[in-house]
Amino acid sequence: MTQHHDINVHFHKDLEELERAVLGMVDRAEQMVGMAVEAVTTGNQDLAAEVIELDDIIDQTYLDAHHEWTNLMARHQPLGSDLRRMTVLLQLNNTFERMGDQCVNIAKIAQFNEGLPSVERIRDQVREMGDLVRPMIRTAIEAYVRQDLDEARLLPVMDQPIDRLNANMYKETVAVGNNPELLEWATKMLMVSRALERVGDQAVDFAEQTAYLITGERAEFDDVGMAGMADDNKS
Amino acid sequence: MSEPVAADSTTEISQRIIAKEMPTGTEDSLTSISPTGRPRETVISVTDLSVYYGSFQAVDKVSFPVYEKQITALIGPSGCGKSTVLRCFNRMNDLIPSAVVEGVIEYHGVDLYGENVDPVEVRRRIGMVFQKPNPFPKSIYDNVAFGPTVLGYKGDMDELVEETLRKAALWDEVKDKLDESGMAISGGQQQRLCIARAIATSPDVVLMDEPCSSLDPISTLRIEELMLDLKEDYSIIIVTHNMQQAARVSDHTAFFNVKSEIDGQRTGYLVEYSQTRELFTSPKQKLTEDYITGRFG
Numbered sequence: 001m002t003q004h005h006d007i008n009v010h011f012h013k014d015l016e017e018l019e020r021a022v023l024g025m026v027d028r029a030e031q032m033v034g035m036a037v038e039a040v041t042t043g044n045q046d047l048a049a050e051v052i053e054l055d056d057i058i059d060q061t062y063l064d065a066h067h068e069w070t071n072l073m074a075r076h077q078p079l080g081s082d083l084r085r086m087t088v089l090l091q092l093n094n095t096f097e098r099m100g101d102q103c104v105n106i107a108k109i110a111q112f113n114e115g116l117p118s119v120e121r122i123r124d125q126v127r128e129m130g131d132l133v134r135p136m137i138r139t140a141i142e143a144y145v146r147q148d149l150d151e152a153r154l155l156p157v158m159d160q161p162i163d164r165l166n167a168n169m170y171k172e173t174v175a176v177g178n179n180p181e182l183l184e185w186a187t188k189m190l191m192v193s194r195a196l197e198r199v200g201d202q203a204v205d206f207a208e209q210t211a212y213l214i215t216g217e218r219a220e221f222d223d224v225g226m227a228g229m230a231d232d233n234k235s
Numbered sequence: 236m237s238e239p240v241a242a243d244s245t246t247e248i249s250q251r252i253i254a255k256e257m258p259t260g261t262e263d264s265l266t267s268i269s270p271t272g273r274p275r276e277t278v279i280s281v282t283d284l285s286v287y288y289g290s291f292q293a294v295d296k297v298s299f300p301v302y303e304k305q306i307t308a309l310i311g312p313s314g315c316g317k318s319t320v321l322r323c324f325n326r327m328n329d330l331i332p333s334a335v336v337e338g339v340i341e342y343h344g345v346d347l348y349g350e351n352v353d354p355v356e357v358r359r360r361i362g363m364v365f366q367k368p369n370p371f372p373k374s375i376y377d378n379v380a381f382g383p384t385v386l387g388y389k390g391d392m393d394e395l396v397e398e399t400l401r402k403a404a405l406w407d408e409v410k411d412k413l414d415e416s417g418m419a420i421s422g423g424q425q426q427r428l429c430i431a432r433a434i435a436t437s438p439d440v441v442l443m444d445e446p447c448s449s450l451d452p453i454s455t456l457r458i459e460e461l462m463l464d465l466k467e468d469y470s471i472i473i474v475t476h477n478m479q480q481a482a483r484v485s486d487h488t489a490f491f492n493v494k495s496e497i498d499g500q501r502t503g504y505l506v507e508y509s510q511t512r513e514l515f516t517s518p519k520q521k522l523t524e525d526y527i528t529g530r531f532g
Contacts, residue, residue, distance in 0.1 A: 005530070005531065006529065006530045007529045007530070007531065008528060008529025008530065011529070012529075012530075077479050077482075078528070079478060079479075079482060079515045079516070079527040079528060080515065080516065080517075080518055080523070080524045080527040080528045081524060081528060082528045083515070083516055084516065084517070216516065216517030217517070
């Protein structure tokens with residue numbers, strides 16, 4: 001064999017287009033996280049409405065991608081890394097659609113909380129969570145695009161402070177006292193915290209899919225990531 | 236229900252033809268790769284198999300096992316030697332004067348090319364189904380009865396023919412026209428008749444050389460379903476150009492490729508052998524990956 005030919009050109013072109021569409025969803029979702037956090041911490045209602053509108057685009061892309069995925073499977077029955085890529089794209093399509101839904105949940109809370117009193121410390125904490133979640137999504141995208149296993153393994157480590165902040169949010173909510181309006185606002189912000197924590201988990205799932213695509217082996221990603229870190233520490 | 240070939244006649248033929256008794260399994264021939272965890276016996280063990288046609292080397296040092304009651308697929312591009320390897324399993328290459336087979340092919344631990352082994356007995360135990368259906372120009376009944384008759388079957392032939400046609404999933408379609416020519420039925424039915432003919436002599440291995448390549452998709456599906464039924468009783472080795480077929484029906488897959496030598500000769504060799512689900516989802520060799528994803532030239 002002296003020359004390398006792709007004799008499956010049409011399928012691979014369609015596969016790349018599907019991949020672009022699905023990655024476009026997470027790109028959009030990452031922007032929506034920033035907009036939703038801004039809306040819920042500042043009360044910017046225009047931003048909240050924009051997030052809800054943008055999710056319609058994600059939902060439509062989800063449906064189109066699912067349709068195209070079914071079409072490609074039926075027509076080409078891919079194997080090897082093509083099969084893994086298809087499996088991963090189906091999973092990511094679901095994950096990114098849900099990321100969009102979490103952003104809508106936050107945006108709707110921004111609408112609900114309009115006019116309610118608020119606590120600066122809680123707003124700061126939600127901003128901090130948003131500032132941590134967005135780089136996670138970026139890192140996961142880069143790991144996928146570069147097919148970089150080491151970068152993918154960073155995700156569970158990056159997720160740890162978000163989990164800690166989310167756990168702390170319960171204490172902050174309890175600490176707001178008995179003012180019914182403030183308590184209502186804080187309880188909703190607890191849901192925002194939970195939504196951001198879920199987005200973090202979804203970014204970890206994205207990285208897990210990337211690792212599977214690269215290695216061909218399914219593994220508990222937390223273990224992989226932590227094992228990798230442990231090995232690094234030893235050396 | 237009697238066995239297709241009477242036990243006494245089998246024993247007699249075996250004793251006459253195969254001097255060395257064939258063991259049912261040895262410690263060395265057992266492997267622990269069965270998904271159920273139960274060790275599976277190796278029916279055929281191929282070690283450093285090379286095949287030459289005169290000065291032309293068709294296959295270079297191929298080694299892999301064939302497990303009992305499993306379907307093993309041989310895949311690869313044209314000229315990679317997969318059909319040549321298949322034909323070695325029932326000594327079909329003996330019919331080509333210039334063919335030379337090197338290395339060892341053991342069947343239940345017995346060297347298939349040993350001095351005392353009769354190719355006729357080998358072909359009874361290791362049956363073959365060819366690319367194009369090739370029923371004899373005889374009745375459907377006689378096509379099935381031919382092999383057992385030649386081997387001196389003394390049992391109830393009607394019963395044997397019915398049982399065999401049922402195993403080949405053909406009985407219901409031909410039971411009312413057993414006297415009609417085997418060539419008067421459809422291509423898919425003819426191929427199932429050929430499978431019936433191959434299993435009528437009670438082999439435990441059935442070789443299939445692209446058995447569906449001349450069939451329509453529905454007939455192909457029927458043969459594939461039949462293969463999955465037959466592996467309850469037989470070990471099957473199939474050569475196929477259709478990777479999806481290999482992925483659908485086989486338990487193990489051997490991927491062959493062809494290399495060009497300095498003198499321009501093209502010689503087949505084994506690139507990768509593994510469980511089918513591994514080979515088609517996470518192949519270990521880049522060549523395999525390139526082939527199954529169509530990035531191959």
